[in-house]
Amino acid sequence: MxxxxxxxxxxxxxxxxxxxxxxxxxxxxxxxxxxxxxxxxxxxxxxxxxxxxxxxxxTYQQNLPSETLVRISISKSVDKRFELSVTRQARTESYVVEGDLWRLDVRELGWQGLAEAIGLQPGYRLDRVKTIFSDNTRQPIARYAQAKLEQSWFDIDLWLWAYQNRKTVALLAPKSIKSNYYPLLDGASFEARLTEKGIVVLATNDVAERAVRTKK
Structure with missing residues (x-):
């Protein structure tokens, strides 16, 4: 609110x-x-x-620890790519990516100085799902390297402006929060939550659990 x-x-x-x-x-x-x-x-x-x-x-909201930020289901697409079904707030969107690992990036729009003193709380916005190849000699094609989850209107991006000028901006304290990398595997599904320790990603089916165990 x-x-x-x-x-x-x-x-x-x-x-x-x-x-x-x-x-x-x-x-x-x-x-x-x-x-x-x-x-x-x-x-x-x-x-x-x-x-x-x-x-x-x-587009930012205050986080509740019990809330699921996003649910991600993975299925194979064409040309060795994957389709991500991303569900948030009862809305599902699909993105095509390539790679064998993915991570979730979240933006934190925090406050400092007078804004923090008067009690304003930080807000959060889903940023992207970034994908890479575990083999460092390969890189995803730029078009399929990330799924942008939230867009700014006419590219007016307050967080990005504050992040690029964070040494001089007095009131805003932008921060990028990143999860660990997890396997891109056909049939896997995950859900992500935001906690005080960062982004927690949980496997929600057997395929995802096996993938995470194998990676460890």
Whole structure:
């Protein structure tokens, strides 16, 4: 709810800024028309950016330890590739990958400084399933090396911006959380949970259990 509330707050600000920009653009007095027009356009663009940031914030959620983040079922595809059926929040999507090992990456959008002091809690967003070959001499084709689980609107990515500028950003504390690698095996299914120790991946059928035992 915290991130939904933050998204709603940013959306309200964006709407107010948009209203101001439109009013400036529609005024009939052409004194300083060029300045007003330019200022109005800038304000509208700022409002659009605010809306994109609000959407990006809404894709994060506070984690509950008992919740399953995602369920992943693996089946063979064509050309020695695999199809991942990824289920989250009663929604299932399919991705084609190649390799023989996979891992789950999760983004943590944390807070520091004043934001942490007022009690804001970190939020989490599924990032991707990354695949590799255990044989280091081989690499998956870029198109099939990862399954992006969540996309940002118009590539306005608050986490990525904060991560790239983490030495200078005062309020945000982005972090990438990665699971261990697990076998890509036809018929295997897993589920992942987020705990204080990181991502815990559990085998949910015999095929996955045998694969994990073999890897160990």
């Amino acid at each position: 915290q991130f939904i509330g933050l998204a709603v707050f940013v959306t309200v600000i964006a709407v107010l800024v948009l209203t101001l920009g439109v009013r400036i653009l529609l005024r009939g007095n052409w004194f300083l028309a060029w300045f007003r027009g330019s200022l109005g356009i800038v304000i509208v663009l700022v409002a659009a950016l605010g809306a994109a940031v609000a959407y990006d914030l809404s």
